[in-house]
Amino acid sequence: MKIVGVVVLYNPEDNVINNIKSYLGLIDKLYVVDNTPIPNNNINVFKDKKIKYISNNGNKGIAYALNEGAKEAIKDKADWLLTMDQDSSFKEGSLEKMINFLQEIKKNKLLEEVLGLSYDKIGVLSVCHRTEFNKGEKLTGISYPLVVMTSGNLINLDVYKKVGGFKDWLFIDAVDFDYCLNVQKHKYEVVQMNTAELKHNLGNIKRIEFLGRTMFVTNHSATRRYYITRNRHYLYDLYQEDFLDYCAIELGRTRKELIKIILFEDNKLEKIKAIYKGYKDYKKGIKGGLK
DSSP, X not given: OOEEEEEEEXXXXXXXXXXXXXXXXXXXXXXXXEOOOSSOOGGGGOOOTTEEEEEOSSOXXXXXXXXXXXXXXXXXXXXXXEEEETTOEEOTTHHHHHHHHHHHHHHOHHHHHHHTOOGGGEEEEEEEEEOTTTTTXXXXXXXXXXXXXXXXXXEEHHHHHHHTOOOGGGOSSSHHHHHHHHHHHTTOEEEEEEEEEEEOOOSSOEEEEETTEEEEEOOOOHHHHHHHHHHHHHHHHHHTTTOHXXXXXXXXHHHHHHHHHHHHOSSHHHHHHHHHHHHHHHHHTOOSSOO
């Protein structure tokens, strides 16, 4: 079983090297795909013989960069692709657990029967993402979430080819959720190993106490707000027949987030305008990156 990885860079900070060290020793090769606007000198940072550095000469979006890594992985005849964000790192022993699980379920038919899950049907094996939202939760065993975030996933490359990979035109936001829904639409499984943990940074999250309730405010930029809004509507169109409840909940989040922006966040007007533009561009059928 050959496992390689891809990590996507965008104006990386110094801790990216330490994050990479948390998993580099357990994979056969790592493709570092750089979306940093040119000129950049990041190539000089990655000297390990296991690393192949690829510059996109500008920001082509997370989906495009992940597909670049997947193409390289397929050329190298890999079986699984580890997808990573630059600001994520594994808790010690976590990636080993994921790899051991795949090896065991591949060779042990009894384990397949007990779990009701076959090796070939796993489209995504995900880690438990530790963020401000769930840092106190205690989870065990495996679960079957509808969607998971990109970072820390092992992607079955046979399934990747069957579902058509990541959608470049989403650019950023909803790229991971779209992939998970697409995998399940094609009758493959998204599996989360709850005893494997990833330290994951979701940006400038703040915990707010308001009217006796605890809320989390993400403080996403106006640009992110544009993509979140636009791509949620595209996902609704793509998957409402198969996953209507999820799609409806996602659309409803925009209204709730708008209230949080008005009450708690900076740059309110800029973000509100971005949300409106995202919806307007969806109605026009505009896709890809902002011009």
